Structures are given as C-alpha cells and as structure tokens.
Amino acid sequence: MTQHKKIAIVTGGAGFVGSHLAEGLLSRGYEVRVVDNLAAGKREYVPSAAVFFETDIRDRDALAPIFSGANVVFHLAALPRVQYTIEHPLESHETNVTGTLNVLQAARDAGAKRVVLASSASVYGDSQEIPLSEELPPTPLSPYALHKYMSEQYLALFSRLYGLATVSLRFFNVYGPRLDPEGPYALVIGRFLKLRVHGEPLTITGDGKQTRDFIHVLDVVLALIIAAESNNVGTGEIINIGTGRQTSVDELADVFGGKRVYTPARIEPRASCADVRKAKKLLNWEPTTRLEDGIAELKRGWRIV
Numbered sequence: 001m002t003q004h005k006k007i008a009i010v011t012g013g014a015g016f017v018g019s020h021l022a023e024g025l026l027s028r029g030y031e032v033r034v035v036d037n038l039a040a041g042k043r044e045y046v047p048s049a050a051v052f053f054e055t056d057i058r059d060r061d062a063l064a065p066i067f068s069g070a071n072v073v074f075h076l077a078a079l080p081r082v083q084y085t086i087e088h089p090l091e092s093h094e095t096n097v098t099g100t101l102n103v104l105q106a107a108r109d110a111g112a113k114r115v116v117l118a119s120s121a122s123v124y125g126d127s128q129e130i131p132l133s134e135e136l137p138p139t140p141l142s143p144y145a146l147h148k149y150m151s152e153q154y155l156a157l158f159s160r161l162y163g164l165a166t167v168s169l170r171f172f173n174v175y176g177p178r179l180d181p182e183g184p185y186a187l188v189i190g191r192f193l194k195l196r197v198h199g200e201p202l203t204i205t206g207d208g209k210q211t212r213d214f215i216h217v218l219d220v221v222l223a224l225i226i227a228a229e230s231n232n233v234g235t236g237e238i239i240n241i242g243t244g245r246q247t248s249v250d251e252l253a254d255v256f257g258g259k260r261v262y263t264p265a266r267i268e269p270r271a272s273c274a275d276v277r278k279a280k281k282l283l284n285w286e287p288t289t290r291l292e293d294g295i296a297e298l299k300r301g302w303r304i305v
C-alpha cells in the first residue's frame with residue numbers, strides 16, 4: 001500500500017527562516033507548499049521541490065484550495081519590521097493579526113492537525129528580568145510585538161474552542177545563511193556583515209555591553225519541526241527558542257574581528273536572553289550551533305577574510 005506524504009504548509013516560506021524550514025521539511029519527506037507574497041521573501045530561496053504559491057495571507061479565499069489536505073501549517077508570514085508597524089499600524093495589523101486568523105481558519109477548514117506559529121521575543125518588551133521566562137507578563141512596545149502576542153492568543157483560543165492543535169515559538173535573534181542584512185532578525189549581525197564586506201570598522205552604539213541571545217536558523221528549524229511532531233505540545237503552548245546565552249555586542253565584535261568605533265547610545269533593551277528550560281522539557285530540544293561557528297560560516301559565505 002502506498003503511503004502518502006505528509007503535507008506541510010509554510011507561510012512566509014520564501015523568507016530567511018521559512019526557506020530553511022521548507023528545506024528541512026523536504027529532507028524529512030514532507031510535501032511542502034510555500035505561501036508567500038514576496039514582499040520580503042525571494043523566489044529563488046524557495047526550494048525547487050516545494051510547490052510555490054505567490055499568495056497574500058490577507059486573501060482568505062485564495063488560502064482554502066492551497067491548504068486542502070494539509071497535515072500541518074507553519075505560520076511564519078508577517079510584516080516583521082518594528083518601525084514599519086509603528087508607521088503603518090492598520091496595514092500591518094491586517095497582515096499580522098487578520099492574516100493569522102485567516103491562516104487558522106483555513107487550517108481548521110482543511111482539517112489540519114496542527115498549526116505552529118513563529119512568534120517573537122519582542123513580546124517581552126524591555127523586561128528587567130533576565131533570563132526571559134514564558135511566565136513573565138507580556139509588555140509589547142510596538143504594534144509588531146502586540147500582533148505577535150495577539151497571534152499567540154488566537155492560536156491558544158483555536159485549541160480551546162475548536163480542538164485545533166497549536167503551539168507558538170518565541171524566536172530570539174535568529175541568524176544564519178540568507179539572513180537579510182536590512183531585516184528584523186539579528187540586526188547587529190547584518191550590520192556587522194555589511195561593514196566588514198566594505199572594509200569599514202564595526203560601528204557599535206553605546207558602550208557595547210548590551211546583550212542579545214543569538215540563535216542559528218537551523219536550530220530554529222529543528223525546534224519548529226519538533227513542535228509540529230511532538231505529542232507533548234499542541235494546546236496553545238508558548239515556548240522560547242533561544243540559546244540561553246547572553247552575548248554582548250562587544251563580544252560579537254570580537255568574533256567578527258576588525259576595528260570598531262562607538263557612537264552614542266540609543267533607546268533599546270539593555271539585555272535579552274531566553275530561559276530555554278521549557279523548550280528542553282516539552283520539546284527535548286536544545287541548540288547545537290555555537291555562535292563562533294555560525295559567524296565563521298557567515299563570514300565564509302560573505303567572503304570576509
């Protein structure tokens with residue numbers, strides 16, 4: 001008897017994280033359907049073995065036939081730029097919140113077994129408690145952060161009301177091949193890459209002691225796939241995906257090498273670090289890529305000596 005492949009939908013699958021996820025799913029034998037309007041994603045990032053639909057998640061009617069027969073839906077599509085959502089709150093709400101609701105409804109109508117959301121550590125705002133635990137009250141400081149929190153709540157509600165298995169993963173600073181140097185993930189890494197390519201000194205705002213939690217994209221992909229397949233989750237859980245390691249901007253500059261200059265400080269969270277105990281407990285997941293190795297890989301890719 002022929003065994004049918006599991007069908008996975010990846011919204012935002014032409015983007016940085018989504019395209020790596022599509023590759024990871026294909027390597028595990030899934031049939032992959034990518035939904036992306038190419039507002040930020042790139043067509044060439046979509047694996048050739050995936051089926052690509054240039055579709056906007058705001059177009060509810062277009063989603064139904066694409067989702068037909070789907071087993072699992074990974075929802076990564078969003079307008080992720082914080083400043084853009086501040087300047088365009090209505091348009092970004094339609095994509096980030098109404099779009100999420102459209103995806104959930106399409107998944108439910110299609111009889112999908114599970115929806116996994118790419119959420120964000122920005123939900124925590126500028127919390128003074130480090131490491132950041134999922135038990136902390138959300139304090140979103142931008143429409144983008146609020147949209148992610150609302151999306152998490154929508155997933156949990158769909159689990160309670162309709163029995164659709166859901167789980168939300170809060171990503172910290174994701175980096176790796178194909179990261180957009182202008183994009184929302186690991187902004188400082190993108191900036192350092194561009195500066196090194198042009199032979200310019202690394203520009204650091206403030207004293208360089210501010211910290212972030214940098215997580216490699218392949219570790220994120222593994223967490224997404226485990227979240228889709230694990231029997232331990234599915235009732236709207238919210239789980240941090242980071243390394244649990246604080247890295248200061250100065251330490252990151254040490255890894256990159258080269259000269260550096262300092263500019264006046266700006267308003268930004270002083271520290272960020274994930275409490276990853278929940279991910280280890282529920283998903284039996286932990287990151288495997290050292291920051292030093294991940295940056296070395298990026299420097300090779302960008303031909304930085």
